[in-house]
Amino acid sequence: MVINTFIKGIFREALARKIILTIFGIISFFILILILLITNEAVRFLLSALEQTSGGNMKDAVILFQSEIISKTPLLMLMCSYIVIVSAFIPSMLKKGYIDLILSKPISRFQIVTGHYIAGTVLIFFMNLLLFVIIWIVISAKTSVWHFPFLYSVFWFTSIFAVLYSIVVLMGFVTKNNILTIITSISFFFPVTWLLYWLNKYFEQDTQNIVFSSFAEFFIKFFYYLFPKVWDIQDICISVVKAEPLPDNYFVSISSTVLFTLVMLTLAIYYFNKKDY
Amino acid sequence: MALIEINKLTKEYSSGIFKRRKVLALSDVSLNIEAGNIFGLLGPNGAGKTTLVKVLLGIAFPTKGAAKIFGKNVKNHRIKKQIGYLPENHRYPGYLNGEEVLNYFGLLSGMKYKDFKDRIDELLSLVGLEKWKKMKIGKYSKGMMQRLGLAQSIINNPEIVFLDEPTDGVDPIGRKEIRDILLDLKNKGKTVFLNSHLLSEIELVCDRVAILNKGFMIKEGNINDITAVSDRYSFLTSDIGDDFINKLLLNYNAVIRSKNNIIFEAENIEKLNLIIDYLRKENIFIHGINREKDTLENMFINLIEQQKQQHLNGN
Ligand SMILES: Nc1ncnc2c1ncn2[C@@H]1O[C@H](COP(=O)(O)OP(=O)(O)O)[C@@H](O)[C@H]1O
Ligand SMILES: [Mg+2]
Numbered sequence: 001m002v003i004n005t006f007i008k009g010i011f012r013e014a015l016a017r018k019i020i021l022t023i024f025g026i027i028s029f030f031i032l033i034l035i036l037l038i039t040n041e042a043v044r045f046l047l048s049a050l051e052q053t054s055g056g057n058m059k060d061a062v063i064l065f066q067s068e069i070i071s072k073t074p075l076l077m078l079m080c081s082y083i084v085i086v087s088a089f090i091p092s093m094l095k096k097g098y099i100d101l102i103l104s105k106p107i108s109r110f111q112i113v114t115g116h117y118i119a120g121t122v123l124i125f126f127m128n129l130l131l132f133v134i135i136w137i138v139i140s141a142k143t144s145v146w147h148f149p150f151l152y153s154v155f156w157f158t159s160i161f162a163v164l165y166s167i168v169v170l171m172g173f174v175t176k177n178n179i180l181t182i183i184t185s186i187s188f189f190f191p192v193t194w195l196l197y198w199l200n201k202y203f204e205q206d207t208q209n210i211v212f213s214s215f216a217e218f219f220i221k222f223f224y225y226l227f228p229k230v231w232d233i234q235d236i237c238i239s240v241v242k243a244e245p246l247p248d249n250y251f252v253s254i255s256s257t258v259l260f261t262l263v264m265l266t267l268a269i270y271y272f273n274k275k276d277y
Numbered sequence: 278m279a280l281i282e283i284n285k286l287t288k289e290y291s292s293g294i295f296k297r298r299k300v301l302a303l304s305d306v307s308l309n310i311e312a313g314n315i316f317g318l319l320g321p322n323g324a325g326k327t328t329l330v331k332v333l334l335g336i337a338f339p340t341k342g343a344a345k346i347f348g349k350n351v352k353n354h355r356i357k358k359q360i361g362y363l364p365e366n367h368r369y370p371g372y373l374n375g376e377e378v379l380n381y382f383g384l385l386s387g388m389k390y391k392d393f394k395d396r397i398d399e400l401l402s403l404v405g406l407e408k409w410k411k412m413k414i415g416k417y418s419k420g421m422m423q424r425l426g427l428a429q430s431i432i433n434n435p436e437i438v439f440l441d442e443p444t445d446g447v448d449p450i451g452r453k454e455i456r457d458i459l460l461d462l463k464n465k466g467k468t469v470f471l472n473s474h475l476l477s478e479i480e481l482v483c484d485r486v487a488i489l490n491k492g493f494m495i496k497e498g499n500i501n502d503i504t505a506v507s508d509r510y511s512f513l514t515s516d517i518g519d520d521f522i523n524k525l526l527l528n529y530n531a532v533i534r535s536k537n538n539i540i541f542e543a544e545n546i547e548k549l550n551l552i553i554d555y556l557r558k559e560n561i562f563i564h565g566i567n568r569e570k571d572t573l574e575n576m577f578i579n580l581i582e583q584q585k586q587q588h589l590n591g592n
Contacts, residue, residue, distance in 0.1 A: 002385070002387075004384075005381070005384040005385055008381075008384075009381060012370075012372070012373070012377075013370060013372070016370070016372035092370070095368060096366065096368075097364055097365075097366045097367045097368040098367070098368050098369065098370075099336075100331070100334075100336050100362070100364040100367065101362065101364060101367060101369075101382065101429075102385070103334065103335060103336045104334045104335075104336065104357060104360070104362035104364070104439075105357060105382070105385040105386055105387070106354050106355055106356075106357040106358040106386065106387045107354060107385065107387075108354045274338075276290065276331070276336070276337035276338060277331070277336050277337065
C-alpha cells in the first residue's frame with residue numbers, strides 16, 4: 001500500500017529532522033514540571049479550595065485542571081509546533097531530482113497528495129496520543145480520579161491539526177518553501193481565525209461597546225463562516241472533556257470546517273496535477 | 278507496435294512573471310523505439326533530452342502530441358510499474374543509507390518487501406556498493422550516487438529503464454562497469470533509453486540513436502547506418518617509399534597513417550578505382566581496402582552545423 005510507504009517515509013523524515021526531537025524535548029520538560037507540580041499537597045490544597053468555593057469535589061477540580069491543559073494558549077503553542085514539524089514535508093518532496101523520482105513511480109498525483117496528507121496526520125495523531133495519554137496518567141495517578149473523557153482530546157486536537165495541515169499542504173505546493181509555508185499557515189491560524197472567532201463572539205453579545213458598520217459586520221461574518229472554525233472546535237473539545245452539552249452551533253462549525261479542509265486539499269491536488277517538474 | 282511510440286510531441290515551457298517567457302523544449306518530435314534495444318538520445322545541453330524523458334514519465338505534460346508506452350498513453354500511471362528511471366542530478370533524502378533508499382523506492386514502485394529484499398543486496402553488489410550500504414548517502418560521492426541511482430532504477434526489475442546522463446561524475450572504470458550493466462540488461466531482453474551528451478558513451482553501447490538539437494529531432498537510425506556514411510577508405514598496402522608518399526600527398530587528399538596504411542577520400546566508385554589504378558601502376562600491392570566509419574562525433578558536429586546554417590538561411 002502506498003499510504004503505508006508514505007507513513008513510513010514521513011516518520012523516518014520526521015525523526016531525521018532534529019526539530020521533532022527538540023519539540024518533543026520541550027513537551028517532555030513541561031510534562032516533567034507537571035509531574036513535580038502535582039504533589040500530594042497541591043492536590044489536597046486544590047481539593048479544599050474547590051470545596052470552599054462551590055462545594056465541589058476532587059473530580060471537578062481535576063476536570064477543571066484538565067480543561068486548562070486543552071485551553072486556547074496550549075492549543076496555539078502545540079499547533080504552531082506541529083506546523084513547524086510538518087511544514088517541510090511537501091517542500092522537501094518537491095526538491096529537484098527527488099520529485100522526478102517520486103513522479104516516475106506508479107503512483108498518481110492524487111495519491112501523492114492524499115498520501116502525504118494522511119501520513120502527516122497519522123504522525124501528529126501518534127504525537128497527540130503519546131502526549132495526552134502521559135498527561136492523563138500523570139494527573140490520574142496523582143489524584144486517583146480517572147476521568148476518561150480527557151482522552152477524547154487526542155481526537156479533537158488531531159482533527160484541528162488536520163484542518164491546519166490542509167493549509168500547510170497547499171502552501172507547501174504553492175511556495176515550495178518551508179519557511180514561507182510556516183509563516184502563511186501560522187498567520188492564517190493565528191491571528192486570522194482567532195480574530196474572526198472573537199469578533200463573532202462579540203457580535204453575538206446583546207450589548208456592544210464599539211459599533212461596527214453593517215458592512216464591516218457582514219464582511220467579518222462572511223469570513224468567519226468561510227474560514228475553518230478551529231477555535232469553536234476547541235470549545236467543543238472542552239465541552240466533551242467536561243461532559244457538558246455541546247455548543248449550539250457545533251454542527252455548523254464542524255461541517256463548514258470539514259468543507260474548508262476538503263477545498264484546500266482539492267486545490268492542492270488541482271495545482272499539483274497541472275504542474276511540470 | 279513499438280514499445281515506445283512518440284507522436285508529434287511538442288513541449289513549451291512557460292516561465293517568469295505571468296508565464297510570459299516561453300521556451301520551446303520539444304518541437305514535433307516523433308519516434309518509435311522497439312523492445313530489446315539500447316536506445317541513445319544524443320544532443321548538446323539544452324537540446325530537450327531530459328524534457329522528452331520527463332514527458333514520457335508523466336513528470337511534465339506535453340503541450341501538443343501524445344506518447345504511448347506498452348501501447349498505453351503515458352498519462353496512465355500504472356505503466357510505471359514496469360519502468361525504471363534514473364533522473365539527472367537525482368537526490369535522495371540524505372538521512373537514508375544505500376540499503377534504505379532501495380527499500381523505500383522498491384516499495385514506492387508498488388512491490389512487496391518480501392519480493393525484492395533479496396534483490397537489494399544483489400543490486401548493491403552489482404553496482405559495487407555492498408560495502409557502503411549502511412553508510413548515510415549524505416556522505417556518498419557523486420560517482421557512488423550514480424551507482425546507487427542505477428541500482429534504484431532497476432530495483433523493480435523493469436522492462437524499460439530511462440537513464441539520464443548515467444555516467445555523469447563517474448570515473449572511467451565506473452563508466453565501463455555501468456556500460457556492462459546496460460549490456461547485461463539488453464541481454465535479458467530489457468529496453469534501455471539512454472540520454473547523453475557524451476558521444477563516446479552512446480557509440481559504445483547503443484543499437485539505435487536519435488539526435489536532438491534545440492527541440493528538433495535531426496536524425497534517427499541504426500548506429501551503423503548513421504556512422505557508415507563516410508567516403509574515406511583505408512588502404513593496406515605493401516611498403517611505400519618516401520618520394521611516392523610525397524606524390525600522394527600532393528595529388529590526392531591522402532592521410533598517411535603508416536608506410537603501409539593510407540587513407541584516401543573518394544566520393545564515388547570511379548574515383549576509388551582511379552586511386553587503385555594509380556597505386557597498381559606504381560607497382561604497389563594492395564592487401565585490403567576498408568571503408569572507414571564516420572565517427573558519431575563528426576556526424577554530430579556536422580548535423581548541428583547544418584542546422585545552424587539552415588537556421589541562418591531561413592532568417
Ligand atoms: N521547468 C522548466 N521551465 C522552463 N524551461 C525549462 C524547464 N526545464 C527545461 N527548460 C528548458 O528547456 C530546454 C530543454 O531542457 P532539457 O530538456 O533539460 O535539455 P537537455 O536535457 O537536453 O540538456 C532548455 O532550454 C531548458 O532551459
Ligand atoms: Mg538533461
